[in-house]
Amino acid sequence: MSEIKLGKTINEISVGDSASFSKTITETDIYLFAGITGDFNPMHVNEEFAKKTMFGRRIAHGGISTSLIAPVLGTMLPGLGTVAIGMSVRYRAPVYPGDTITAIATVVEKFEEKNRIRMEMKWINQDGTEVALGEGTVMPPKEEYKQMFGIE
Numbered sequence: 642m643s644e645i646k647l648g649k650t651i652n653e654i655s656v657g658d659s660a661s662f663s664k665t666i667t668e669t670d671i672y673l674f675a676g677i678t679g680d681f682n683p684m685h686v687n688e689e690f691a692k693k694t695m696f697g698r699r700i701a702h703g704g705i706s707t708s709l710i711a712p713v714l715g716t717m718l719p720g721l722g723t724v725a726i727g728m729s730v731r732y733r734a735p736v737y738p739g740d741t742i743t744a745i746a747t748v749v750e751k752f753e754e755k756n757r758i759r760m761e762m763k764w765i766n767q768d769g770t771e772v773a774l775g776e777g778t779v780m781p782p783k784e785e786y787k788q789m790f791g792i793e
Contacts, residue, residue: 645792648720650784651756659717659747666701666740674705701736706764709744722782730775741767
């Protein structure tokens, strides 16, 4: 028997199901993200420049926070075998180095005939401030994948 466990199928998911993942955003995260994406905007990497902005100090790239939804969708809800179809996000508050961000996805609608679910997504910091809000559509794994790949 394999150690890999397939995520929830459309029939195992209910409206209202929710999962979350939390991470503290570090200096290393910001510099690695800048290197990966090529976004060396001084608001993210230059403290002296950032002090003169409306934020008064450096902020993390928005994509760092919103990417924290990936472990929710890919490992928790629906989980392994999930395919992301689309996502929209509105940024609502800055994220600073040292902030702990929790990404939360909640099922709000199921489209069983198309094997799709629509999810509300939100990102909050350690103080409960909503830093981003969005929604996304994903395709959960199909039941037949279990037999096809020999996994549970």
